Amino acid sequence: MNTQYKKGVLELCVMSILKRRDCYGYEISEYLSKYIxxxxxxxxxxxxxLKSDGLVTTYLSEDSGGPPRKYYSxxxxxxxxxxxxxxxxxxxxxxxxxxxxxxxxxxx
Amino acid sequence: MTKNExxxxxxxxxxxxxxTDLDDILSEYEQHFAFKLADGFSxxxxxxxxxxxxxxxxxFIPNVQEKKFGGKKVVTVIGMIFAxxxxxxxxxxxxxxxxVLGIVTVAAAVIGLCLLVGFNFNNLIPGMPYLCAFxxxxxxxxxxxxxxxxxxYFVVFTRQLIRSYKRFHTNVIAGSSGKATLPxxxxxxxxxxxxxxxxxxxxxxxxxxxxxxxxxxxxxxxxLAGNLEFWHVWRWFDK
Numbered sequence: 283m284n285t286q287y288k289k290g291v292l293e294l295c296v297m298s299i300l301k302r303r304d305c306y307g308y309e310i311s312e313y314l315s316k317y318i319x320x321x322x323x324x325x326x327x328x329x330x331x332l333k334s335d336g337l338v339t340t341y342l343s344e345d346s347g348g349p350p351r352k353y354y355s356x357x358x359x360x361x362x363x364x365x366x367x368x369x370x371x372x373x374x375x376x377x378x379x380x381x382x383x384x385x386x387x388x389x390x
Numbered sequence: 391m392t393k394n395e396x397x398x399x400x401x402x403x404x405x406x407x408x409x410t411d412l413d414d415i416l417s418e419y420e421q422h423f424a425f426k427l428a429d430g431f432s433x434x435x436x437x438x439x440x441x442x443x444x445x446x447x448x449x450f451i452p453n454v455q456e457k458k459f460g461g462k463k464v465v466t467v468i469g470m471i472f473a474x475x476x477x478x479x480x481x482x483x484x485x486x487x488x489x490v491l492g493i494v495t496v497a498a499a500v501i502g503l504c505l506l507v508g509f510n511f512n513n514l515i516p517g518m519p520y521l522c523a524f525x526x527x528x529x530x531x532x533x534x535x536x537x538x539x540x541x542x543y544f545v546v547f548t549r550q551l552i553r554s555y556k557r558f559h560t561n562v563i564a565g566s567s568g569k570a571t572l573p574x575x576x577x578x579x580x581x582x583x584x585x586x587x588x589x590x591x592x593x594x595x596x597x598x599x600x601x602x603x604x605x606x607x608x609x610x611x612x613x614l615a616g617n618l619e620f621w622h623v624w625r626w627f628d629k
Binding site for chain 1: 419421422425436439440442449450452
């Protein structure tokens with residue numbers, strides 16, 4: 283799949299995970315690779331971009347007893363962007379689906 | 391690929407792409423390895439699943455073609471032009487001040503020299519015994535030295551301020567178009583300890599010499615003229 287295109291969709295997926303709860307990088311990477319076939323390392327550039335765009339923030343937490351982990355958390359701007367992008371994506375996906383299915387009907 | 395090989399390649403590729411915050415990025419991948427190793431995967435497996443380091447590094451390059459920079463850059467450039475006009479005028483003033491300091495230095499040295507050799511062009515220097523003229527010549531030389539120290543420091547200071555501002559200027563423009571910025575420069579000159587020490591010695595010794603020669607010049611003049619207001623005795627201000 284086109285990486286640039288995939289990246290935009292993956293951003294949306296990462297934000298949807300973070301909307302549920304704050305996670306550290308590895309958790310997000312594991313969760314995504316369960317559903318989507320991507321290289322494990324791609325999540326980190328996405329997290330970094332979201333951070334530089336101000337959509338997520340990070341904080342350190344030592345609750346697990348081990349070395350401090352960097353948690354990612356969705357900002358207010360991130361939440362707003364997520365809701366808008368999600369709506370846009372779903373309607374776009376629906377249109378694409380209808381289009382492709384119409385083509386299938388025509389062939390028959 | 392082992393963990394070390396992967397990390398090294400990633401680091402080199404990130405550097406090649408001028409990505410900042412290397413440590414921050416690398417620590418995420420270190421943690422990824424740590425988690426996966428704890429789950430019983432081998433270093434080779436983990437590195438293979440992470441992906442190609444060059445490909446990953448390229449994904450860290452900020453997307454510069456994004457439209458939002460367009461409008462912002464124009465505003466920034468216009469703002470910087472206005473800032474440049476004011477800051478430029480300020481720098482011109484600083485420059486003129488160092489020129490004035492230079493002229494004062496030369497003038498003080500010339501007067502000192504005239505007093506020393508007894509050269510009195512157009513009777514500009516009022517009359518006085520040679521001993522007094524000698525002491526006052528020393529004062530003028532001391533003042534010239536002090537003024538050299540001030541001039542020297544001021545020139546270095548102004549130069550550093552201008553360089554610091556130039557760096558700030560390029561960074562602001564680069565930042566507004568999403569390009570990588572350079573580290574900012576300090577506004578104060580970063581002088582070597584040796585230079586600073588010499589400048590301090592020059593300033594302090596010339597200041598001391600100036601004070602001592604002025605006071606002793608006054609006392610000796612007063613004694614020789616037999617009057618505290620010796621300038622009246624020597625008719626300095628009489629037409």
